[in-house]
Amino acid sequence: MISVFVSYSRLDANRVLPLVEKLKASGFIVWIDQTSIAASVPWHEEIIKAIRSADLVIVMDSTHFRESQACAAEVSVADRLRKSSLVIDLADTRTNWVELVTLEADQIGPIERVRSLLLGASYRWDRAGRPRDHLVRGPLLSNFATVLPLTDDPYAAEFVRASRKRRRRRRYAAAFAGLTTVSIILASRVVAELDDAVHSRIESATVDMATAHEVEAALRRSPAAGLRLAVAEAEAADTWSTRMGLAGALQQDLPLSVTRPGEGASPGTAPTLPSGFEATQGSQRIVVTPAGLRIEGPVPLRLSLGPVTAVAWSQDGRLIAAATAQGVRVIRVDSGIELAVLRGFEGAITDLAWSDEGLTAVAGTSTATWAQPAVTPSATTDFEVHAASMGPTGSALLVGAAGELALWDGQALAHLAGSIPFTDFLSVRSTGSGWVVASNTEDGGGLLTPVSSSGEIGPETRLGGCEPFAMAVADSTAIIGCFASDVLQVRLADGHSERLPVNDFQVAGLIRDTDGTLLATSVYGEFFRWTGEEWAMLGAWSTGCTFGSTILEPSPDGRRILVSGSGVSSLCTHLRNHPDDRSDQNRLVPPSGVQTIRAASWSPDGRTLAAAAASGELWLFDAEHYVTREVMVPSGLELVGVEFIDSSSVLIATRDGEILTVDVSMATADLAGQRALAEEMLIIAEQLEDA
Template structure:
């Protein structure tokens, strides 16, 4: 579904093309009629559909656009369909315009996005003859229903869709219950009647039982975090995807690992943030305290009265309906809608996240993009919230008890929200890494303390960056051309890429001297980075959208516009695979040892769209992902550990997904490390990665491959449940 509709005059196409490219580089889906409108379809019908599918209508204002009949028709359609509109001025800085659009998108209510989604779904359902297979179900149906209730907006067609979906859900529930009863009654009879059965029947019976157990386990996870941990702890006897789905779901978010109680119950936190001590006030106003590190002590001691808690700022407000409103400079910046009406909302110390307390749980949202990062259950209803000073822990006051969850946020090396970083590049110096800014500045920083050492100025805005495997050279595509940077001497020089009009997607050869480029069409070239000599030109039938070189073998991998992945080995080029979604990859990552390969890009977060390749007996075998790990559909960066034992995918919603390439499952999610991942870079041994996000933060994470098995997750589930029992939070 398109997020943004660009309405413009063809006279302004050059500027609009740059705007469109920058929007898509930041992860937005923007509708552009010259690219997205088939020539053989009625123009106005397709415009109407595209406007209906957008969440924001952007009018690119100019003298030509203001007098354009086509633009006027598009705006009429947008107004008729109730789509929010914003105006941008043609000719202004593209970066500033995209920043404006991002702010406007941030103000959109999640309910509006759900309304748009269900209206489009209803339209397509009606056009297809109203088949049952196109009806929303499960969480999607609940989300649509809540949005319609809160927005008090629903067309007759969407009401018919939701009614049909409800009838289908009821029928399915009756059918499932009937099948369950039949299975429960029939299978014991089969076992008693047939003393000897075939291996196939035994396997089928085991599969039915396991599927039934997994279904019940997922229901338990939805009912209670502690019941879910109990179920997850009993799975893990094998590495099946079925067991993994249960365990990953049960451990997706942290569970409580600390509690503090006071006689008669606590009424509020005595401090705004939790430092070395947890301080609470009881109903009489008396103050109670406990050392934050004494996690084995669950009671507080009475202490003398202290200074009053500072008043909350005015940047966060709650509406009467329980919607969280975030303000910046006195103006409304964003609305946050939790699953339940908000009772309390508190910003994290670094203002990157906001914790929202409801009658059910604590929901943590990213303030940059408005996405929910996690849902903390195990204490409700939530009356107050306090963050730890460093943002690594959340405390909630519920039913007179202070309950806490630890958040996995990694080790922050650098935090500069005002910077627009584009990429990370290896350094040949131990303990260093290069940061590349959009403005054209390259900085070599220390991984120990984030301090800057050497700085290189490229003199032009940066588009794409690639470094060699040894950290000795970098190729930078800027708006003024291509520059090759010697990272040891700190010198850069402009180079001309022969037979390549629009160089893009640079990749160093295995020797670190040759450079491959995509050329903006069905051509890729290899050049000598020293003397700029054309060494090789490769022509295909379709546009190449990404190029990467295997550092172990020197083989070249190219992504095609229709989801293809090609391998060039020596003089032979062959098609390896084509993704089921047939969407173009924007990047390819290859393991340092040549044992893993993954294409990635927009829509690659969807089930069946991403295929991971592993070498088996010298050839590549591709395995499609069978689950959608996160809600975002765009994988912006990905990297294998040097030994290829782990793979880390970075999504535009900020989620990191860690998985074992050999099995794909179980996949571990990390949701509080980044906001909109730009680069994932492996460093050191098998488990250390650097993560650069759009918010100017550089973080180090450590991944333990030993955690990525069903048995290990089952063990962790049992540990968490035992801790909850020790805290007297559950009897499960």
């Protein structure tokens, strides 16, 4: 299968996406950004990775494309990597572009295929922190070494060099089955035409692509096929690619159970609801339209879902379920945000109903039940939230844009009397007995305001000429980074302060590490440690965090520190894997479309990172295996706070004042737990497959 990167302007999406679907239907593996990578996202991480791995780059030429700087940058990267490319004129509607793409793909020989594998594998290896498990051996290494002179790429050269140096033996029997008797000669002058089986084996042998790509391909055939392969691979080994495969397989929204009255019962074909059909819930109403649904309520919405065969309101009136050809779409009625697409009886569901157990669908003589969505709305403030901090036992303090205060105690939300004035900076941190709020004032100074766990607002501490720019809290002490000035340590008990002179940098982030060391980052991505007398520079983060680098928090075991950039040019995270090497740079790359991280939290065991993004995603990352386990969109609104309540659930706060509890048990389970979940889902998937 040929992998294709599509470069296009999002303003042309209505013309590009139908063509992309035709390419996928023709067997191409297509990478296309449909989530709009914002300026705050390091697009070079995701875009370069995709271009390097692609066998063919397709340029969707148009006026909008030529006016786009991002598109120009993508073309520049492809040219620099000497990628095969094809220009499609979107104004030309007569040409059979799929046929031309197929003809162009047929000209791509095995040398170019292996070269793309090398470019992609080497870049992923570098971005993941150059782990040994990503290196290769045997015939694949020989093939990579053969095409290396054709790459002129430093990542590829370093990857091959490191692979050659590696001494630890690994077994790739499954990946290389059938290759032991085949001699593959790849040279610039001799292009042997390899059959599809050999091509697929070469792809599978790439450690950072094998299982993940195989499972992805199997999932396109059916959920059962993908889950079956993911379970088998997980039983064989615990590797980066195994975890990637499991993560992809477990994101299938399948029902919890399926019941059928008799063997061979078929769901049949469901008739579509007529235009004008209505379903009411209190004062709200769903109306079926030719294009999908119209929701008449506090926020009128029109949803383009295509033909609808059944609709249902959730019991609290906050969600609707609509059966479409793509599956059961679960949608929030106040925003139109789609929370999930539940698959199983696609296009054949005749009835939907919500209950305490979940959502039940009837398809002919069969029924299927899905669990309630993992996101549980808990409460809503009556003000826009500017900042939020999670406290002990699932509590949270929320501060509004005008300084309003609200306390969530884990059961109920209380709006507090009083407010905290500020101009443009306000930071909230949890303490052992509640929270402390740092804010700047109109006179260029700052305030520290304590708030107890019961909601009592304590006396303010004035910070004099220190205008807060960053804050950390540890051992009943607030550590304040002052704008264009020093760091201030303030005892919360009596307000006593001590200055830690800063001479050569502007503090962006501060933290008291698990071993008691005070650490700081600068606005230019430098990393410092307080020695007791001065700030000693430990290193500097690389390109993605060159502006606004902010340390968020260490993991409970002290082995890792999360760093996230803030501002226009950066969104990145880093892990410190070695306690004695605090400048170790291991990059975790957010998925496309995930904008600036507002808050983050480690799971109690330090294995999983939950990050709340400005673009509305709750990003869950396996910090041991560098694998994105899940990206959830629980609200579609800007998230401002996140904290693990326990190992299987997190509490998040949104900009519009919602407190939400999210079940993340699937993403935080260990390998055995993930495999068990996949086995449970496989039973359901096989029942659906047998229908």
